[in-house]
Amino acid sequence: MDSEGLLKEKSSRACANFWNDPAFAVAAHHAFLTIPYSDKYLRDIILKTLAYHANEMLKKPEIEALFTESNGMAYALLKAKTSKYSDFTITCGGEIYSVHKAVVCARSGFFERAERFPQEDGSLKGNVDLSEDEPAIVKLLVQYLYEGLHGFPALGTHSAPVFTGSRLSRYYYEFPHTCSSRYPPPEHKVCDHHSCRSDPYDDECNDFVCKVCCPYWSLPPAETMLLHAKMYEIGDKYDVTGLKDLSKHNFHLSCISHWNDDTFASSAHYAFSTTPDEDKGLRDIVSQTIADHMVLLNKPAVEAILNEFNGLAVGILKTRAKDLGWIK
Known part of the structure; x- marks a missing residue:
């Protein structure tokens, strides 16, 4: 066995033997801070050790602090695999998501407020119903709350x-x-x-x-353009930290890639019909995309959007004027 293999073997044995020792959190903290994200071996040993001893380890403040600092959502991912600690329920149609307040309330102002609102009997609310939303979008919302950007290919940065x-x-x-x-x-x-x-x-x-x-x-599929617009909407609706920015970024990339696809017009219409005039996040991207590709004005679907939303036509005009140096 070479020196690297021997080191890995010793690390595995040390985690197995001393997982309950205070030194474990210190060593794990050092490993996560000094080892590149692409080097999974030691990181996986630590996570597997925590998962195996979840009932005891998840109660330790130093473990929660470790993963909150080192990898944002790693602690949430671990808790998601431990249903025993589920203390909040999200329902949507026939779907039921057993989640954790420590995760969803920390990332969503809406869920934090819903959890604090007492029921008629005076007890704190332990569930929220999102049946008015699309089940597929709610599923992605819950996935984002737990996994964030990492491990979320449907919404991750291209x-x-x-x-x-x-x-x-x-x-x-x-x-x-x-x-x-x-x-x-x-x-x-x-x-x-x-x-x-x-x-x-x-x-x-x-x-x-x-x-x-x-x-x-x-390139990401053209259909993701509308998906990102819907995730932007639900991120705003439920006050989810980071989701609007991520969806805006990915919507922009999709527009760059698929501006000439038929899905652009439907996605642009959705963006304008689901956001207020003062929310320029997706609206400015649509205006910039059309300004960069004026040939889009030949498409009836795009012309229809301009006739429906006066703000879009004004936005395109301002964008072109800036590009040509007419205004600052």
């Missing part, structure tokens, strides 16, 4: 394009790339597979990603 070829010094290889009239060719040298143009209305030069330079970059 990977940025990564260049994998041989670099030439005269190219920048920065993707997505948008040509600009302020830096006409030959200043723009993104890669040897793309000729930059000074025409800001050329859609081929907006958010360009070279498939030769970045062969492993895959």
Whole structure:
């Protein structure tokens, strides 16, 4: 056995023998702070040890503090696997989610307020019904409350394009790339597979990603655009920390990738019909996307949205004026 294998074996035995010792939390804290997230071995030993001794370990404040500091939702993930500690219920249609106040109330202002509101008999409320919402969206909401960004591929940040070829010094290889009239060719040298143009209305030069330079970059499905708009809505409705920002980010990426797909119009309509005028999160993204791709105005579905929502037309006009330097 090599030195690395021996070290792993000793670590496993130490966790098995001393899991109830105060030194365990200290050692685990050091491991999570100093070991890269991609190195799973020791992290997994610690989590498996905690899961195996969950009934005793979850009662220790130092364990909760450890995972709250080291990995945000790791403690919540562990508690989610221990139904004994469930003390709150979320229902939606025929679905029942046995959750934990320590998790959902900490991440949602709505659930925190619902838990504090007393029932008629004076006892604290232990359940909330979300049947007016889509069951699939509520399921994703509960999943987000427990897992956050990590382990949540449906809502997680899409990977940025990564260049994998041989670099030439005269190219920048920065993707997505948008040509600009302020830096006409030959200043723009993104890669040897793309000729930059000074025409800001050329859609081929907006958010360009070279498939030769970045062969492993895959686009999220177009359908996720509407999903992100719905998650943005439910994140706002239930005051969920971080969910609106994450959904906004992913909605933006989906618009970049699928602005010419038919789902863009339906997603844009949903964004405008479910957010107030003062909430610019998704609205500004829709305005910017249409301003970047004015050819979208030829689509009847997009024209219908502009006729229905006056604020969208104004937003596009302001965006184009800023891009052209007419206003600041």
